Amino acid sequence: MFAVHFMEKNIIVLTQVLRDIPAVDSDLKIKGRKGKVVSVHETEKDGIHVQVEFEKVIDKTKISIKDLGKKKRK
Numbered sequence: 564m565f566a567v568h569f570m571e572k573n574i575i576v577l578t579q580v581l582r583d584i585p586a587v588d589s590d591l592k593i594k595g596r597k598g599k600v601v602s603v604h605e606t607e608k609d610g611i612h613v614q615v616e617f618e619k620v621i622d623k624t625k626i627s628i629k630d631l632g633k634k635k636r637k
Contacts, residue, residue: 567611
């Protein structure tokens with residue numbers, strides 16, 4: 564069992580106790596956000612730091628504001 568700390572830019576996003584360590588370049592989903600494992604570093608006795616890079620979030624409000632000016636045809 565390992566204490567796995569998932570980190571993004573030196574900020575801990577999630578800490579879990581896992582049996583298996585995630586592999587580099589594997590896809591994962593944390594708190595509803597899709598991400599990819601960038602690197603894995605072992606610390607202490609059973610501690611593991613996993614650097615994760617999340618996908619950029621697209622702001623949907625900008626798209627809907629542009630569509631407000633258009634009229635719907637029946």
